[in-house]
Amino acid sequence: MKELPIGFIDSGFGGLTVVKQSLKQLPNESIIYLGDSARTPYGPRSLQEVKRYIWQMTNYLREKGIKMLVIACNTGTAAALEEIRATLAIPVVGVIHSGCRTAIKNTTGGHVGVIGTQGTINSNMYEEVMLEKADTLNITSIACPEFVELVESQNIETDEALDIINHRLEPLKEAKVDSLVLGCTHYPLLIDKIQKVMGPEVTLIDSGVETINEVSTLLDYFSLSRTAEEAALTPATQAIYTTGNASEFETFARQWLKQPELKVQECDIKGEIIVDRHDS
Structure with a gap:
């Protein structure tokens, strides 16, 4: 079981920001990633539809064999985390709770x-989780649907991108927030521009670090962590799949993860099979 990879799923490129953190913090662990670029973005879709897609990807990776699942997608976490966690026998981690904990810890005002x-904003999950733990917080939430499209189209380094980001974040600047949660795993790919727009006094919260801290804790708790000695005998591997264009995904993944030899494979996912939690 320890030799199995950690599975990561997302609507496209975004979850690679969490994978990058995993490779940094957990170098002994193998990973398998599935990005559903053929159906991105998830944000405009109903949570029921997103839940179906998350189940399809989950079952695809379970057939490959994984020891833990990370739903590296905020919309997917809001739609499906609780159901998948209650159903599967392996540990399942989302990205919303970790972002909330970090925001509560870092806010100054x-x-x-x-x-x-x-979809994530409509779910109100960030507000519910944060207010449950810190009910005096003042929370301002806005949807930024164009941001995912900027990343997926690899249209980040343009004046148009900066204009879009500046326009979308204007209400947050007017509200004078002191911390800003990047509530989508695509958004860290825009972090420099977001910081430029918001100013240096605003702390940006990227839940990727905290998510992998949670993954590390659970690996230890369930005795699933691989040691350096085990990794030396059986080196960690990285397998990347996409439902979209493998060549485009590969170019992006190689650059972002700094792995020039990384291979990306196209896959076709279908079906929705919810298995008994004791099925292994």
Whole structure:
């Protein structure tokens, strides 16, 4: 079981920001990643539809064999985390709770901003989780649907991108938030521009670091961590799949993960099979 990879799923490129953190913090662990670029973006879709897609990807990776699942997608976490966690026998981690914990810990004035897809913002999950733990917080949330499209089209380094980001974040600047949660795993790919727009006094919260801290804790708790000695005998591997164009995904993944030899494979996912939690 320890030799199996950690599975990561997302609507496209975005979850690679979490994978990058995993490779940095957990170098002994193998990973398998599936990005559903053929159906991105998830934000405008209903949570029920997103849940179906998350289940399809989950079952695809379970057939490959994984020891833990990371839903590296905020919309996917909002739609499906609780059901998948209650159903599967392996540990399942989302990205929303870790972002909330970090925001609560880092806010200096109690005014937190949240940006995400329309689906994530509509779910109110960030507000519910944060207010349950810190009910005096003032939270301002806005949807930024164009941000995912900027990343997926690899249209980040343009004046147009900066104009879009500046326009979308104007309400948060007016609200004078002191911390801003990047409530979509695509958004760290825009972090420099977001910081430029918001100013240096605003702390940006990237949940990737905290998510992998949680993954590390659970690996130890369930005795699933691989040691350096085990990794020396059986080196860690990285397998990347996409439902979209493998060549485009490969170019992006190689650059972002700094792995020039990385291979990306196209896959076709279908079906929705919810298995008994004791099925292994």
